[in-house]
Amino acid sequence: MSGLIGDLLAHLPALQVVVPLAAAPLCLLAGRAGLAWIIAFTAAVAATATAAALAYLTFHNGTISYHMGGWAPPWGIEYVVDTANALILLLVSAIATVVLAFCPASVAREIRPGSQHLFYCMFILCLTGLLGIAVTGDAFNVFVFLEISSLSSYALIAMGGHRKALTAAFQYLIMGTIGATFFLIGVGLLYMMTGTLNMADLQARIPAIQDSRPVAAAMAFITVGLALKAALFPLHLWLPNAYASAPSAVSAFIAATATKVSLYVLLRFTFTIFGANFAFLNLPLHWVLLVLAVIAMFAGSFSAIFQRDVKRMLAYSSIAQIGYITLAISLASSAGISAALIHIFNHGLMKAALFCAMGCIFYRIGSTRIEHFAGLGRQMPWTMTAIVAAGLSLLGVPLTAGFISKWYLVQAALQADLWWLVILIAASSLLALVYVWRLVEAMYFKAPPAGREDVGEAPLSMLLPTLLLAGLNIYFGLDTRLPVAMAESAAALLLRGQM
Amino acid sequence: MRHHRVLRIISKLLIPFIMLFALYVQFHGDFGPGGGFQAGVIFASAFILYGLIFGLENVRKVAPPAVVTRLIAAGVLLYAGTGYAGLFGGGNFLDYSVLRADPVAGQHLGIMVIEFGVGTTVAATMITIFFLFAGRDR
Numbered sequence: 145m146s147g148l149i150g151d152l153l154a155h156l157p158a159l160q161v162v163v164p165l166a167a168a169p170l171c172l173l174a175g176r177a178g179l180a181w182i183i184a185f186t187a188a189v190a191a192t193a194t195a196a197a198l199a200y201l202t203f204h205n206g207t208i209s210y211h212m213g214g215w216a217p218p219w220g221i222e223y224v225v226d227t228a229n230a231l232i233l234l235l236v237s238a239i240a241t242v243v244l245a246f247c248p249a250s251v252a253r254e255i256r257p258g259s260q261h262l263f264y265c266m267f268i269l270c271l272t273g274l275l276g277i278a279v280t281g282d283a284f285n286v287f288v289f290l291e292i293s294s295l296s297s298y299a300l301i302a303m304g305g306h307r308k309a310l311t312a313a314f315q316y317l318i319m320g321t322i323g324a325t326f327f328l329i330g331v332g333l334l335y336m337m338t339g340t341l342n343m344a345d346l347q348a349r350i351p352a353i354q355d356s357r358p359v360a361a362a363m364a365f366i367t368v369g370l371a372l373k374a375a376l377f378p379l380h381l382w383l384p385n386a387y388a389s390a391p392s393a394v395s396a397f398i399a400a401t402a403t404k405v406s407l408y409v410l411l412r413f414t415f416t417i418f419g420a421n422f423a424f425l426n427l428p429l430h431w432v433l434l435v436l437a438v439i440a441m442f443a444g445s446f447s448a449i450f451q452r453d454v455k456r457m458l459a460y461s462s463i464a465q466i467g468y469i470t471l472a473i474s475l476a477s478s479a480g481i482s483a484a485l486i487h488i489f490n491h492g493l494m495k496a497a498l499f500c501a502m503g504c505i506f507y508r509i510g511s512t513r514i515e516h517f518a519g520l521g522r523q524m525p526w527t528m529t530a531i532v533a534a535g536l537s538l539l540g541v542p543l544t545a546g547f548i549s550k551w552y553l554v555q556a557a558l559q560a561d562l563w564w565l566v567i568l569i570a571a572s573s574l575l576a577l578v579y580v581w582r583l584v585e586a587m588y589f590k591a592p593p594a595g596r597e598d599v600g601e602a603p604l605s606m607l608l609p610t611l612l613l614a615g616l617n618i619y620f621g622l623d624t625r626l627p628v629a630m631a632e633s634a635a636a637l638l639l640r641g642q643m
Numbered sequence: 644m645r646h647h648r649v650l651r652i653i654s655k656l657l658i659p660f661i662m663l664f665a666l667y668v669q670f671h672g673d674f675g676p677g678g679g680f681q682a683g684v685i686f687a688s689a690f691i692l693y694g695l696i697f698g699l700e701n702v703r704k705v706a707p708p709a710v711v712t713r714l715i716a717a718g719v720l721l722y723a724g725t726g727y728a729g730l731f732g733g734g735n736f737l738d739y740s741v742l743r744a745d746p747v748a749g750q751h752l753g754i755m756v757i758e759f760g761v762g763t764t765v766a767a768t769m770i771t772i773f774f775l776f777a778g779r780d781r
Contacts, residue, residue: 155730155735158726158735158736159736162723162726162727168716169715169716169717169723170716170720172712173717210735211735212735212736212737213729213735213739214735214740
C-alpha cells in the first residue's frame with residue numbers, strides 16, 4: 145500500500161494538471177448539469193488535495209521536479225514545484241473548489257439550461273490552465289496553459305446574461321490575445337538567443353548574454369504581455385467590463401485567481417529567469433513597476449468610488465489591489481516578494497468572498513447596482529456580514545487578512561527606505577474606505593424600496609461557501625503561519641544567489 | 644446549389660480523396676510532415692465542402708451535431724487516457740515507452756494514439772465551428 149502512495153506522491157505535479165484536464169471532456173460528455181457539476185467538483189477537490197500535499201512536500205522536503213513523458217530536461221517538459229508556485233496552486237484550486245460548491249444554485253439562475261454542462265466544462269478547463277501555468281518549469285508551456293485558461297475564460301465571460309457580456313468577452317479576447325502574443329514574442333526571443341525553453345536552463349544561460357539587445361527586448365515583451373494579463377495600469381481596460389458582465393461564479397473565480405497567476409509568472413520570469421540583477425540593475429524595471437503600481441492604486445480606487453454597479457466597483461478595486469502587489473514586486477527585496485505573495489493569497493480570498501456575496505445578491509434581487517442594495521442589511525443579514533468582513537479585509541483593518549498584507553507591504557517599503565510609499569499606501573486605503581462605506585451605507589442605513597419587502601437570505605448552498613471565504617479572511621488575519629511561511633520560503637528561493 | 648452541376652459532381656469526386664489525404668497526413672505524421680492537427684483540419688474540410696455544396700441539412704445528417712460535439716471530448720480523453728496509460732504502466736505521465744515491452748514500439752504506438760486523439764478533436768471542432776457559423780440565421 146505504501147508503494148502505491150509513494151507512486152502517487154511521485155506523480156503529484158502531473159496529476160495536479162491532468163486530473164482537471166480529463167474532467168473537462170467528461171463534463172462535456174455528461175451532458176447534464178448535475179452530473180457535470182459532480183465531475184467538476186470532484187476534480188477540484190482532488191486538485192486541492194494535490195496542491196495541499198505539494199505545499200506540504202515542498203515546504204518540508206524542498207523543490208520537486210517532474211519529467212513529463214519521461215524526457216529529461218532541458219529537452220523534455222519539466223514541471224517544477226517549489227514553495228512559490230505551491231502557494232499559488234493551493235490558492236487557485238481551493239478557490240475553485242469553494243466557488244464550485246457555490247455554483248449549482250447560481251448557475252441554475254444565470255446560465256441557460258442547455259449549456260450548464262458546458263459552463264462546468266469551461267470552468268474546469270480554466271482551472272486546468274491556471275494550475276498548468278503555475279506548475280510548469282517550461283517557458284513555452286506557460287504560454288500553452290495561458291491560452292487554455294484565457295480561451296476558456298473568454299467563453300465563461302460570454303455566458304453572462306446580458307448582451308454586454310459578449311462585447312466584454314470580445315474586448316478581453318483582443319487584449320488577452322495581444323498580451324499572450326507579446327509574451328510569446330518574448331519567449332521566442334529568449335529561445336533564439338539561448339536555444340532552450342526550460343526555465344532553469346534559461347536561468348543558467350542568460351547571464352552570459354545579458355548585455356545583448358534581444359534579451360532586453362525579450363524582458364520588455366514578456367513584462368508588457370504579463371502586465372496586460374495581470375491588468376496592471378494602464379493595461380487594465382479589459383478588466384472592469386469582464387468582471388462586471390461575467391456570471392457571478394466566474395467573476396468570483398477569475399477575480400481571485402487569473403490576474404494573480406499572471407503576477408506569479410511575472411515574479412518567476414523577473415527573479416528566477418532573468419534574475420534581479422538584470423531586471424533591476426541593467427534595466428530600470430523597478431521604477432517602471434513602482435510608478436505604474438502607485439498610479440494603479442489611486443486610479444483604481446478613485447474610479448471604484450464612482451461606480452454604480454457594485455461588481456464593477458469591485459473590479460476597479462482589483463486594479464488598485466494589483467497595484468499593491470506590483471508595488472511589492474518593484475521593491476525587489478526578500479520582504480517585497482514575501483509581501484507580494486502574501487497579498488496575492490489574501491486578495492484572492494477577499495475578492496472571492498465579495499464576488500460570491502454579489503452572486504447571492506444577484507440571485508435574490510437580480511441586480512448588483514448600488515441603488516438596489518437599500519435595506520439588504522436586514523433582509524440578507526448573513527450575506528451582508530460576509531461583505532462587511534471581506535470589506536474590512538480589503539481596507540486592511542487589524543484582525544483581518546488584509547491587515548497582514550498591508551503590514552508586510554509597509555515593512556518592505558520601510559526596509560527599502562521609501563517612507564513616502566507608506567503615506568501613499570495609507571492614502572489609497574482611505575479611498576478604499578470611501579467605496580466600502582458607500583456599500584455599508586446603502587445596505588444598513590436605507591429602507592428597502594416598495595415591492596421588495598419579501599426578499600430573503602440566499603440559499604444555503606450559496607451562503608455557506610460565501611461565509612467560508614469571508615471567515616477565511618478573518619482566520620488568515622489571526623493565524624498567518626501558512627501564507628507567511630510559504631511566502632518567505634518562496635522569496636528566499638526566488639532570490640537565491642542574487643542581489 | 645441545385646443547378647451548379649459542375650460544382651456538385653467535382654466536389655463529390657474530391658471528397659473521398661480529401662478524406663484519404665487526411666488519413667495519410669494523420670498516420671504518416673510520425674515519419675514525415677503532418678500530424679493530428681493538420682489531418683483534422685483536412686478531414687473537416689471534406690465535411691465543410693459537402694455542407695457548402697449540398698446544404699447544412701444534408702451534412703447534419705452525415706455528421707449529427709450531437710455526435711460531433713461528443714467527438715471533441717472523445718479526442719481529448721483519448722489523449723489524456725494515453726497519458727494515464729503511461730502512469731499505470733509505471734512511467735511518468737505521457738511516457739509511451741512503457742506502453743509496449745519494446746520502448747521503441749511503445750513510442751510508436753503512443754504518438755500514433757495521441758495524434759489520433761488530436762486529429763479527432765480538431766476535426767470535430769472545425770465541423771462544430773462550421774455548424775455554428777452556418778446555422779446562425781436559423
